[in-house]
Amino acid sequence: MNEFDLIARYFHRPGTVADLGVGDDAALLTPAPGQQLAISVDMLVAGRHFFEDVDPFTLGHKSLAVNLSDLAAMGATPRWFTLALALPHADAAWLEAFSRGMFALAEAHGLELVGGDTTRGPLTISIQIAGEVPKGSALLRGGAQADDDIWVSGQLGAAAAAVAQRLEGLPLSAGALAQCLPRLQQPTPRVALGQGLRGLAHACLDISDGLLGDLAHICQRSGLSAQLRAATIPVADALAELDHVTALQLALAGGDDYELCFCAPAAARQAIVDLAAQCDVPVTRVGRMAAGDAVVVVLDAQGLPLPTSRKAYDHFR
Amino acid sequence: MNEFDLIARYFHRPGTVADLGVGDDAALLTPAPGQQLAISVDMLVAGRHFFEDVDPFTLGHKSLAVNLSDLAAMGATPRWFTLALALPHADAAWLEAFSRGMFALAEAHGLELVGGDTTRGPLTISIQIAGEVPKGSALLRGGAQADDDIWVSGQLGAAAAAVAQRLEGLPLSAGALAQCLPRLQQPTPRVALGQGLRGLAHACLDISDGLLGDLAHICQRSGLSAQLRAATIPVADALAELDHVTALQLALAGGDDYELCFCAPAAARQAIVDLAAQCDVPVTRVGRMAAGDAVVVVLDAQGLPLPTSRKAYDHFR
Numbered sequence: 001m002n003e004f005d006l007i008a009r010y011f012h013r014p015g016t017v018a019d020l021g022v023g024d025d026a027a028l029l030t031p032a033p034g035q036q037l038a039i040s041v042d043m044l045v046a047g048r049h050f051f052e053d054v055d056p057f058t059l060g061h062k063s064l065a066v067n068l069s070d071l072a073a074m075g076a077t078p079r080w081f082t083l084a085l086a087l088p089h090a091d092a093a094w095l096e097a098f099s100r101g102m103f104a105l106a107e108a109h110g111l112e113l114v115g116g117d118t119t120r121g122p123l124t125i126s127i128q129i130a131g132e133v134p135k136g137s138a139l140l141r142g143g144a145q146a147d148d149d150i151w152v153s154g155q156l157g158a159a160a161a162a163v164a165q166r167l168e169g170l171p172l173s174a175g176a177l178a179q180c181l182p183r184l185q186q187p188t189p190r191v192a193l194g195q196g197l198r199g200l201a202h203a204c205l206d207i208s209d210g211l212l213g214d215l216a217h218i219c220q221r222s223g224l225s226a227q228l229r230a231a232t233i234p235v236a237d238a239l240a241e242l243d244h245v246t247a248l249q250l251a252l253a254g255g256d257d258y259e260l261c262f263c264a265p266a267a268a269r270q271a272i273v274d275l276a277a278q279c280d281v282p283v284t285r286v287g288r289m290a291a292g293d294a295v296v297v298v299l300d301a302q303g304l305p306l307p308t309s310r311k312a313y314d315h316f317r
Numbered sequence: 318m319n320e321f322d323l324i325a326r327y328f329h330r331p332g333t334v335a336d337l338g339v340g341d342d343a344a345l346l347t348p349a350p351g352q353q354l355a356i357s358v359d360m361l362v363a364g365r366h367f368f369e370d371v372d373p374f375t376l377g378h379k380s381l382a383v384n385l386s387d388l389a390a391m392g393a394t395p396r397w398f399t400l401a402l403a404l405p406h407a408d409a410a411w412l413e414a415f416s417r418g419m420f421a422l423a424e425a426h427g428l429e430l431v432g433g434d435t436t437r438g439p440l441t442i443s444i445q446i447a448g449e450v451p452k453g454s455a456l457l458r459g460g461a462q463a464d465d466d467i468w469v470s471g472q473l474g475a476a477a478a479a480v481a482q483r484l485e486g487l488p489l490s491a492g493a494l495a496q497c498l499p500r501l502q503q504p505t506p507r508v509a510l511g512q513g514l515r516g517l518a519h520a521c522l523d524i525s526d527g528l529l530g531d532l533a534h535i536c537q538r539s540g541l542s543a544q545l546r547a548a549t550i551p552v553a554d555a556l557a558e559l560d561h562v563t564a565l566q567l568a569l570a571g572g573d574d575y576e577l578c579f580c581a582p583a584a585a586r587q588a589i590v591d592l593a594a595q596c597d598v599p600v601t602r603v604g605r606m607a608a609g610d611a612v613v614v615v616l617d618a619q620g621l622p623l624p625t626s627r628k629a630y631d632h633f634r
Contacts, residue, residue: 043436
């Protein structure tokens with residue numbers, strides 16, 4: 001199997017979005033009038049972002065899901081993506097499963113692979129995604145206002161628990177691990193929720209590095225602080241068997257959840273609950289934005305700040 | 318230096334092209350009306366696409382140049398790019414030089430970095446670039462016609478000679494090597510030439526894997542064959558000290574030249590020569606397209622086919 005066979009066999013699907021897709025020096029696309037393009041890129045490295053022995057089907061899913069999650073956080077409609085892929089060798093079974101996982105998610109979102117580059121090298125996956133959003137309506141990090149509710153979608157901490165079980169020996173039962181692993185390996189990007197939040201939320205991002213660290217970005221950009229109420233954090237059900245402090249820390253500071261965190265005025269509460277029901281995604285109010293200097297505090301039931309020991313993941317720390 | 322410091326220090330420049338650049342979940346851009354987007358991506362892996370000890374300034378240049386070359390081959394105007402970067406460690410001196418080389422070329426083309434991802438991992442650079450081209454006017458691979466002239470820009474073979482000197486002990490004098498290395502390390506994307514060829518050329522691509530292999534893509538897409546005349550191939554001056562067969566093979570089959578190869582009707586000859594003079598890029602007619610089954614033949618002075626022993630580079634061969 002040479003490079004061109006590999007691309008033709010696994011990464012060339014007939015498309016309808018692009019004017020010209022895979023196979024020339026560049027793809028050609030016609031953006032819809034009145035829309036802004038939202039563009040994001042991620043790079044996943046074996047042994048750092050995923051375990052090298054991970055099921056390639058779920059890896060194909062996840063590689064695209066993390067990018068879809070970025071578009072969800074902007075409220076954008078996914079349109080097309082490119083794939084840059086370094087592989088140690090051309091393994092047909094691996095490629096078949098990887099591409100199947102990637103395309104299954106792409107097709108569920110009407111998203112088209114329009115270009116790529118395939119080379120030999122340490123297993124590394126970089127996807128760039130582009131979506132469209134009506135001009136001026138994207139959900140940014142800097143728009144939060146004092147007294148906004150802080151919301152999160154889904155539950156938090158399961159993905160981080162699966163990582164901690166493997167790397168740090170976190171004592172998770174087999175049953176709990178079986179619940180956590182799919183959250184790590186096949187996160188669900190909240191694309192419909194993000195689109196629905198346009199006009200409702202003042203600010204939004206996706207939780208890739210942990211709620212505390214990611215919410216700090218909204219604080220910094222918005223010039224506000226955030227107060228989270230510990231009792232309201234939607235800790236993943238699978239973590240119920242852990243001690244409460246450990247479970248809460250995983251939920252607050254664990255990465256890889258790919259849920260949305262967003263800020264919205266109290267007047268939008270009912271609309272947000274209705275939207276979430278329509279999208280079949282649970283949402284939870286977990287705190288409020290306040291004046292102050294870009295800090296995130298977590299308050300206990302008495303309203304006192306809890307110590308939080310984990311910070312957002314930093315690749316170069 | 319943490320991940321956010323690193324991005325702020327080396328990869329955050331004030332821009333004017335993007336509505337929203339580096340720092341949110343996605344960049345926001347407004348494409349110009351009536352234009353198609355041309356999108357391309359490349360991935361460069363240390364030890365495969367470049368020597369690990371390469372000057373980081375030239376590596377920053379080259380990483381972007383190979384993408385600019387793809388847009389040049391489409392006749393597109395470069396607009397913005399994203400950078401996904403895996404680094405073994407955060408080395409300030411390396412990052413300073415790499416980003417300086419990358420931005421020097423970007424700024425020369427009015428090109429803006431709008432997003433990225435930085436992670437720890439084996440040194441890998443993936444850049445995706447986007448440009449604009451008036452709808453329907455992009456230079457494709459499939460438009461060549463029988464009797465079109467085949468042209469190449471610049472000279473060929475110097476970059477491949479520099480690689481062969483290091484990897485295979487090709488006997489190059491120090492003086493010749495000094496001429497070849499800049500062609501390998503800092504190729505010049507032919508952006509203005511590509512844009513000027515819109516309306517003149519029927520087909521175009523850039524020579525990244527070697528003229529023979531790349532021209533074969535035009536043949537396949539256009540349903541034609543190509544006849545090159547060996548005596549007309551613009552072999553790099555620096556290769557004059559090599560035996561003729563070796564020099565010609567490097568020029569025909571060596572990669573990394575990033576010159577343009579294009580097909581155009583005889584009626585466009587004078588306009589092409591004038592355009593090349595205006596762009597200050599030499600161009601040479603090296604053969605003609607003909608009916609036939611997607612083969613590239615190289616003819617000697619007597620019009621007899623020469624054996625050609627090198628094929629285009631295949632990462633999985």
